[in-house]
Amino acid sequence: MSGQRLSIACTVNGTPHASEVEARLLLSDYLRHELGLTGTHVGCEHGVCGACTVLLDGVSVRSCLVFAGQADGAEVTTVESLAEPDAPLNKLQSAFRDEHGLQCGFCTPGILMSLTALSNEESRPTSGQIDEVLGGHLCRCTGYRNIRRAAEKALR
Amino acid sequence: MTFPGRYSGTAVKRVEDDRLLRGGGRYTDDIDLPGQLGAALVRSVYANARIVSIDTSAAKKALGVRLVLTGHDLGKLNDPLPLLGPNPALIAPRTQRPLATERVHYVGEAVALVVADNRYLAEDAAALVDVQYEPLTPVVDLDQAGTTEARVHDDVEGNLAGIVEDRIGDPAAAFSSASHVERLHLSLERSTASPIEGRAVLAAWDPVRRHLQVWDSTQAPVAIKHGLCKMLDLSQEQVDVVAPDVGGGFGTKIMLFYPEELLVPYAALKLGRPVKWTEDRWEHFVSANQERGQVHDAEVAFDDDGHILAVRTSFVHDTGAYIPYGIAVPANTLTHVLGQYRITNYEARGRILYTNKTPVSPYRGAGRPHAVFVMERLICEVARKLGLEPHEVRRRNLIQADEFPYETGLHIDAPVRYDSGDYVKGLEEAVKLLDPEAFRREQAGAREVGRYLGMGMGTYVEATGPAPYESCRGKITEAGHAVFDLAIASQGQGHETSMAQIAADVLDIPLDQVVIRGGDSSRVEDGIGTFGSRSLLLGGNAVAAAALDLRRQLTDYAAQLFECDPSDIGLSAGWFQVAGSPGKRVSLSALASLANAFGYPGQRTRDDDPALLGQLQARADAHRSTPPIFESRGYFGAGQQLYGSGVHAATVEVDPATGYVKILKYVVVHDCGRMINPAIVEGQILGGLVQGIGGALLEKLEYDESGQPRSTSFMDFRLPTIDDLPEVAIAHVETPSPLNPLGVKGTGEAGIVPVSALLAEAIEDALAPFGVSVDRMPLLPHDVAALIRAAKTAKGTAASA
Numbered sequence: 001m002s003g004q005r006l007s008i009a010c011t012v013n014g015t016p017h018a019s020e021v022e023a024r025l026l027l028s029d030y031l032r033h034e035l036g037l038t039g040t041h042v043g044c045e046h047g048v049c050g051a052c053t054v055l056l057d058g059v060s061v062r063s064c065l066v067f068a069g070q071a072d073g074a075e076v077t078t079v080e081s082l083a084e085p086d087a088p089l090n091k092l093q094s095a096f097r098d099e100h101g102l103q104c105g106f107c108t109p110g111i112l113m114s115l116t117a118l119s120n121e122e123s124r125p126t127s128g129q130i131d132e133v134l135g136g137h138l139c140r141c142t143g144y145r146n147i148r149r150a151a152e153k154a155l156r
Numbered sequence: 157m158t159f160p161g162r163y164s165g166t167a168v169k170r171v172e173d174d175r176l177l178r179g180g181g182r183y184t185d186d187i188d189l190p191g192q193l194g195a196a197l198v199r200s201v202y203a204n205a206r207i208v209s210i211d212t213s214a215a216k217k218a219l220g221v222r223l224v225l226t227g228h229d230l231g232k233l234n235d236p237l238p239l240l241g242p243n244p245a246l247i248a249p250r251t252q253r254p255l256a257t258e259r260v261h262y263v264g265e266a267v268a269l270v271v272a273d274n275r276y277l278a279e280d281a282a283a284l285v286d287v288q289y290e291p292l293t294p295v296v297d298l299d300q301a302g303t304t305e306a307r308v309h310d311d312v313e314g315n316l317a318g319i320v321e322d323r324i325g326d327p328a329a330a331f332s333s334a335s336h337v338e339r340l341h342l343s344l345e346r347s348t349a350s351p352i353e354g355r356a357v358l359a360a361w362d363p364v365r366r367h368l369q370v371w372d373s374t375q376a377p378v379a380i381k382h383g384l385c386k387m388l389d390l391s392q393e394q395v396d397v398v399a400p401d402v403g404g405g406f407g408t409k410i411m412l413f414y415p416e417e418l419l420v421p422y423a424a425l426k427l428g429r430p431v432k433w434t435e436d437r438w439e440h441f442v443s444a445n446q447e448r449g450q451v452h453d454a455e456v457a458f459d460d461d462g463h464i465l466a467v468r469t470s471f472v473h474d475t476g477a478y479i480p481y482g483i484a485v486p487a488n489t490l491t492h493v494l495g496q497y498r499i500t501n502y503e504a505r506g507r508i509l510y511t512n513k514t515p516v517s518p519y520r521g522a523g524r525p526h527a528v529f530v531m532e533r534l535i536c537e538v539a540r541k542l543g544l545e546p547h548e549v550r551r552r553n554l555i556q557a558d559e560f561p562y563e564t565g566l567h568i569d570a571p572v573r574y575d576s577g578d579y580v581k582g583l584e585e586a587v588k589l590l591d592p593e594a595f596r597r598e599q600a601g602a603r604e605v606g607r608y609l610g611m612g613m614g615t616y617v618e619a620t621g622p623a624p625y626e627s628c629r630g631k632i633t634e635a636g637h638a639v640f641d642l643a644i645a646s647q648g649q650g651h652e653t654s655m656a657q658i659a660a661d662v663l664d665i666p667l668d669q670v671v672i673r674g675g676d677s678s679r680v681e682d683g684i685g686t687f688g689s690r691s692l693l694l695g696g697n698a699v700a701a702a703a704l705d706l707r708r709q710l711t712d713y714a715a716q717l718f719e720c721d722p723s724d725i726g727l728s729a730g731w732f733q734v735a736g737s738p739g740k741r742v743s744l745s746a747l748a749s750l751a752n753a754f755g756y757p758g759q760r761t762r763d764d765d766p767a768l769l770g771q772l773q774a775r776a777d778a779h780r781s782t783p784p785i786f787e788s789r790g791y792f793g794a795g796q797q798l799y800g801s802g803v804h805a806a807t808v809e810v811d812p813a814t815g816y817v818k819i820l821k822y823v824v825v826h827d828c829g830r831m832i833n834p835a836i837v838e839g840q841i842l843g844g845l846v847q848g849i850g851g852a853l854l855e856k857l858e859y860d861e862s863g864q865p866r867s868t869s870f871m872d873f874r875l876p877t878i879d880d881l882p883e884v885a886i887a888h889v890e891t892p893s894p895l896n897p898l899g900v901k902g903t904g905e906a907g908i909v910p911v912s913a914l915l916a917e918a919i920e921d922a923l924a925p926f927g928v929s930v931d932r933m934p935l936l937p938h939d940v941a942a943l944i945r946a947a948k949t950a951k952g953t954a955a956s957a
Contacts, residue, residue: 024276038186039179041403043352044437048870051352079179093177097169100835103843104648105176106183106353106403134878138870140352140404141648142839143846143907144878 008072012037013081021068027061028052030068031078039079039109043138050137053110054078060117079109082116092116092154101150103141111137111147119155130155159830159892159899161661162729167835168667170653172646181401184356184373185434192358193222194275195420195433196282198268199443200260203296203512203863204308205289207258210268218281220273223423227255227267233387233422237413241482243569246318246508250309252478252515254415260289261308261477262513263865264442266415271423271431294512294863298343298449298474301509308477308510315510317479320486324565325501327457330466334457338537343932344526344912346449346474346857349519349847350875351647353403354435355444357416359424370397370421375410376685378643381677383413384421392681399675405647406847407518408444410687411480441868446857447485447519449474450506450526456534457501462542462549466501469493469530473508476515483508485516487568488523488619493531494564496579496615496801497553502566512863518687520844521908525851528616529933532913536920546917547587547613547805554579554615561894574617574799575901576891582825585887586613586803589823595807603925608812609820610922613805614910618689620800620828620902625793626694627683630659630702632710632786634752635760636745638663638670640702640790643683644695645675649904650836654692655699657832658898662703663710665730665744672699689800689902692832694792697896702790713784714747717772730762739765742772750776753783798893800901802826804845804910806882810922815940817853817919819882827889828903837903838886844907845884850876852912852934927951 004023009016012035021030026045031037031054040063043049047065054063055077056070082090089097092115102108111134118125118133125133130151139147159165175181212224227234236251256267268285272278293306301315308315331337358371368390374380374397381397384390402409411417416433424431435444454469473486486506494502532546535553539546555562557578566572592611599609629641638659646652656670663670673679683695707727714732715722718740726733732747734740742750743762750759750772761769806822824841831837854874858866867873892899912933919940920930926947935943 022276032186033188036188037179038183039181041183041353042185043354043403044870046437046869046871049352083178085178089174089177096177097173100167100170100839102173102176102648103650103839104351104353104402104404105172105181106351106401106648108176109179112177131878136877138352138875138877140350140406140847140875141843143842143844143884144876144881145842145884146839148878148881 006069008069010071010074010076012076013078023067023069025068026064027066027068027071028063031063037078037080041106041109043107048138049107050114051107051110053113055113055117058117058120060114079112082112095150095154099146099150099153101142101146107137107139115151115155125155127152163657163667164661164832168653168657168833170650171656172650172652183353183401183403184358184371187358187371187400189360189430192430192432193271193273193427194278195269195271195423195431196275196278197266197416197439198270198282198285198287200256200263200265200267202260202289202291203263203294204292205260206292207256207260208288208290211286212268214284214286215270215281218284220277221270221281222427223271224285225255225269225419225423227253227257230254237480238383239482240412240480241484243482245320245483246479248312248317249479249482250312251480252415254418263863264439264514265477266443269419269423271427275434295510296512296859296861296863298451298472298509298511301511302472302507308512312510317475317508317510318483319505319507320483320490320568321505322490322566322568323503327466327468327501327503330501331457331468334465335459336541337455337457338534338541339455340533340537341453341931342530342533343451344448344529345932345934346446346513347519347851347855348441348446348857349406349408351404351406351408354437354440355409355414355416356434357420358430358432359421360430361425361428363428366394368395368421368425371400372397372417373402373409374399375405375645375647375687376412377645377675378677378681378683379412379685380417387418388422388425396678399645402645402647405686406520407522407687409647410685411445411517437870438868441873442514442865445517446476446514447516447522448526450489452530454530454534456538458538462538462544462552464497464499464538464553467493467499467534468503471506473506474511474513474516475508476511476513478515479508480515481517485518485523489527491566491568491572491619492524492527492617495528495531495617496555498555520847520905522905524616524618524909525912528614528910529913529916532614532917536917545592547583547592550613550615551583554583556580570796573796575893575895577799577801577827578889578891579615579801582801582803582827582889583615585825585889586805586823589885589887590805608810608922608925609807610810610918610920611807612914612917612921613803614914615803616801616909618800618906618909619797620689621693621794621797622688622690623684625791626698627680628695628698628702628790629680630706630788630790632706632748634748634756636669636748638665638703638706640672640699641679642672642674642695643680644686644691647686649691650833651691654833654836655696658696658700659703662700663707664727669730669744689904693794693798693896693900693902696832696900697792697898698790700897701792702788705788705790706786709784709786709788710744710747713751714742716779717750717775739768751784751786753780792896794895796895798895798901800828800903800906802906804914806914806918808915808918808922810919810940812944815937815944817940822882822884824884824886825889826886826906827891828906829893829901830890830899831888832900840903841886841907842884844905845911846876846881848908848911849880851908852915854880854936856934856936
């Protein structure tokens with residue numbers, strides 16, 4: 001049942017990658033298990049929880065609903081890009097730490113990426129816009145209040 | 157340690173967040189090993205069926221397949237998995253076999269394991285395993301599980317797994333002489349915890365070292381290790397289990413054992429290659445343990461003033477297809493019904509029934525939400541009958557602050573004794589925050605314009621810290637760091653921070669000199685796990701004990717080097733100071749370096765006086781034959797469970813057209829004794845209560861008549877989102893527990909416990925003009941709308957009769 005293989009070339013967090021992948025390989029699995037970028041998490045594999053959110057040419061997408069082949073020629077941005085390993089956390093990440101906006105941290109990378117997309121689009125998003133973005137993510141630990149506080153603090 | 161300390165009692169920012177925010181968390185599925193294979197399970201698609209045949213021939217020939225296992229291949233290893241907590245109350249305990257061979261008992265039960273070059277190929281091949289079933293009549297409804305002819309297990313009559321019961325006082329006499337008695341038939345439906353990370357197991361067998369290394373998304377890695385040693389017949393040195401970062405647990409990740417936790421290590425052993433299994437969401441919905449389902453016939457006897465004279469409940473508890481946790485959940489229900497109320501006549505009897513559904517084990521709250529739902533529904537009946545406010549009935553029945561320690565008289569395995577609390581203060585605080593009088597005026601005004609507002613309240617106690625002890629290993633490194641290893645693992649509770657706060661205060665050193673490591677059996681071999689709101693209580697006190705021992709050792713060594721009595725050494729902010737001699741001080745970093753017999757170059761100091769260090773070095777060298785070790789073991793057990801408590805209250809508006817319940821205001825008054833990190837405590841409360849809102853108003857596990865689960869995705873089982881978060885005010889009452897040095901109590905589960913109860917009350921109150929009674933939870937909008945329609949129809953029928 002293993003099917004067609006595709007050659008893809010994409011840029012992930014600024015680094016170019018050329019790979020041969022199975023046509024059915026999910027972008028989430030490509031990032032995690034082929035490129036070793038495991039900051040992108042997979043919570044439901046049916047596009048609801050939002051943990052796997054990454055930016056594809058700047059647009060937030062659920063990487064569990066995108067095939068790796070669809071990233072051919074695209075620029076992919078993941079949570080690992082938000083701060084260099086030895087650099088301080090960025091403003092959004094710091095706000096999550098300051099406001100206790102995460103507990104187990106599993107859903108967090110996806111939320112950070114959706115908010116990053118929002119802040120790229122809107123220099124000062126409204127509370128409504130922030131809530132709309134956060135409404136697309138499931139977090140089972142925090143009860144969301146501190147996530148909202150962190151997002152408001154960083155983006156507004 | 158004095159409280160608050162430099163760190164304890166403060167909302168210190170979490171140590172673990174930096175790596176988690178960078179995408180640097182390391183969850184089980186993040187780990188890929190060279191040569192790793194992927195596993196997939198073949199699962200039953202029937203709720204109750206005989207297995208006629210299992211044909212694996214096509215699967216074995218499929219691309220990339222390395223191994224296909226059925227239960228027949230496992231021999232003795234396929235014996236039923238362990239029963240936790242054997243108990244005389246169990247009449248017919250049954251636990252699951254790793255792979256079903258003759259019979260399947262629920263949709264999702266594992267039937268075969270397929271291992272292939274990767275997960276995709278393993279799933280392809282799993283689809284080729286041909287299992288022929290002969291379907292049997294399933295036991296689906298809990299209401300009928302005890303009376304139906306259908307059997308979950310052929311040899312278990314009436315599907316009865318066991319009976320929990322206890323009695324205090326003379327309820328029969330109290331009921332027969334009481335001036336008022338009310339009865340209710342109440343049900344709380346089955347639900348599921350749904351951590352965002354599913355389960356996952358990775359195992360690697362090193363054939364040269366003959367060592368099995370397992371990574372498991374579990375709440376109890378050390379217990380898993382010990383079990384694996386027994387089941388696989390390996391020695392303690394041959395097995396290690398790590399719970400790396402775990403993406404939420406809530407009880408569902410401590411099962412001891414899930415089949416996969418044995419099958420994946422076994423496959424790795426057999427194949428000599430690493431094998432990983434990562435659960436998908438459908439699998440989680442059918443094969444990860446669930447909870448809640450109970451139906452109660454409850455009654456209350458009371459006098460004209462609303463004093464409760466007796467409570468009685470006869471209930472059935474849904475344990476699903478197996479009973480891996482024994483009586484844990486229904487026993488919790490039984491012991492938590494009385495809650496904060498002084499009730500001296502009580503009787504409860506719970507029949508534990510098998511159903512053809514996913515097995516039940518504790519999910520956050522673990523039997524307590526059911527108990528609070530029952531008691532608070534009864535309170536409302538008393539209030540309704542006497543024309544009192546429910547909170548007034550509560551006030552009249554509370555245990556008073558001077559009655560602690562309070563003996564309930566109940567005894568399930570151990571006496572149920574509340575250690576401390578101030579329930580009156582908690583209730584008053586909640587009433588103050590909610591302002592029921594103002595609300596009643598608002599409610600009356602709203603009703604005049606066709607809006608339906610309601611108010612509800614739930615009080616609870618929570619036994620925390622079950623299973624007798626936790627342990628910890630402490631040591632001081634050559635760099636002067638205090639490192640503590642715990643058997644317990646974190647699933648987001650922030651152990652690396654809160655435990656470090658405790659250790660830093662006991663040792664009086666800066667927080668960044670403390671390292672807390674959890675969940676790795678290679679570092680600490682004894683301990684239990686994270687469940688029952690026990691980690692900070694038992695693990696935190698174990699850390700405190702280990703840190704105190706290290707402090708003594710360090711002080712003794714400083715005294716030896718300064719040639720003074722240990723009582724003359726003071727410790728402050730990481731400095732050991734000789735009393736009365738300002739120049740005579742040494743930092744922890746320098747002391748640790750001095751102690752090191754090997755004297756590595758580049759000795760670490762802070763602002764230590766080099767001349768003094770030279771002198772101390774000479775004295776240290778003189779004692780090299782007996783160097784200090786700076787290691788300690790900490791154990792802690794409280795001798796009983798400790799009782800946290802709280803009051804939640806809320807106002808809601810119900811839209812009678814759609815049945816949508818909007819929470820207008822939510823207040824929490826909470827007592828978990830001393831709070832080491834108030835931000836973490838509030839995070840636990842808020843997370844629990846939003847999970848509770850999901851369980852009360854949004855989430856429902858539906859089954860069709862054949863026992864087929866119909867809620868197996870996040871589109872069918874609707875977890876709360878930020879849109880469901882109400883405005884919440886949280887206040888704290890702190891009654892330190894006298895039964896541990898830190899004065900703490902557990903708090904992980906508390907937030908979820910009263911939510912269904914108080915929302916039931918609030919919805920009923922809002923819909924009082926329709927005459928709606930709420931006797932079950934959850935209530936999704938269409939359920940609420942149906943209740944209104946039914947009440948209108950009943951009224952219409954009554955009016956026309």
